[in-house]
Amino acid sequence: MPSTAPVLVQPLRLAGPGDRRLVTSPLTAVHGWTPAPAPADGTRFTSPCRTAVLTVDGGVGSPAAWTVHGRHQLGVEPLWRASFSSGTPAEVVAAFTTTLAEDLHTQYYLHRVGTPASVLADRGWRPCDRSPRGFHDQLAPDGWALYRHRLGHQPYDDEVARLVPPTWSMLAGSPQQPSWCAEFTIGVPFHPLTQAAAAFSDPGPALRRADGIPARHLARVTVLRRPSVRSTSPPVPTEAGRPRLLPPSRPAPAPRRR
Template sequence: MPSASPLLLVTPVYLAGPGDPFTVTFPLDTAPGWTRTETADVLRYTSPCGRATVAHEPAAGPRSWTVRGYLAPDGEPFWAARFGPGTPAEITTAFTTPLIDGLRSNHRDYLEGGPQYRPGSPASLLAERGWWPNPNSPSGFHDQIAPDGRAYYRHRVGYQPPQAELDGQVPASWAMIGGSPHRPLWQADFTIGVPFYLLTRSAVALAVHPARRLRTDIPRANRPHVTTGRAAPAAFALSAEEPPTPASAPNSTTAGGPRRR
């Protein structure tokens, strides 16, 4: 009998496909004090302090997640992060995992002087990894483009009312886009007020994390543009730090297109 298809480490993560929802739900299901409620309309996790929720609402699209932050339990949302359909689960989890930990200290552990603080903005960290500014960014936005030209990090320039962002009436302050802004494979949006360390951790995941996939999980159109390596059982540990090295030499072609700096 033929052996089962091996798990692969796939880079870049933004072309790897959405992945397994378990990657998102497992840290939430096992986080102390977080409660899970499920109806036909929504799967929701609520933090022990009541100041954050992580929800999958099927009406918003398959495998989409919305994270909301509150100043007080049962209050109105103060900020939101929306991970649209198709967003790689590793990017969503790079946001929710430090949120779980950060709420224990009211985010202080992740601010300057805290034990989990990491210097650098999302834009500077991406620039260090070869993401380059788009001279043709649309009016009102500043875009950085991945080295292979197949993902964007977008910052909206100028003030918009925070409530209008939360209601989706205006573009969010920041966005991560797989593919192109005109034909996105997926998009994640972050409103003003999102704790900056969460945005930074997601940006690092966007730039450097591999994804663990079966080859059949990788969208067919993306396969010529990714690099894969065999994933050993302990080779992948999700965090927002630098990724592991694949367990073996790559076994597929590398991403096509020019590498621009």
């Protein structure tokens, strides 16, 4: 099979980073986020309400690391941070960012059944009896990913500044040496976090190039078949075509004051 051939890979969390346009295209084309250059060959996307900023570190063609900051208004200290290291599947990042953009656009908190922990439990993730002290871990059925919840209180600004561990983490690959991780500080909107957990635990499949699957994951993934498509890149999603990870529900009757 040619190294550039498109393949379907499962589980999603081990499939590799994929196409960054899955993250950026809905923000700009559907939700009106404004792109601008950022330091170190990156790009910054700002929400129309100017209360959320996504920073992408890494040029096109190189692995991307993603950071989202939430603020009361642009120019003030951030209230919360969500970060995704290079190697994070674009679908996991997009589950968070697109849901956040939708919620900011509607000015509602959209209430849906479930929490990140319950979504994972429904998919067979179980508590880990080897969690570090002060943390509660849920381990994937295959043992190659975990969701970590830090217990106890600590100042939110210390979390945002990375001075203390984040409240929630997602780690994929070997728990001792994860291939990628995502971190979420206290104050992160819970609805996007839940959608990210749903993508994190999604068994897949995900569309990738054969040479885009991390070598260290080759023994842990299943390549289902070659899809009958001409392109070697995943299609750029549209608002109408983007699948929802959790079923939609009606928005809360009162708008959230930001």
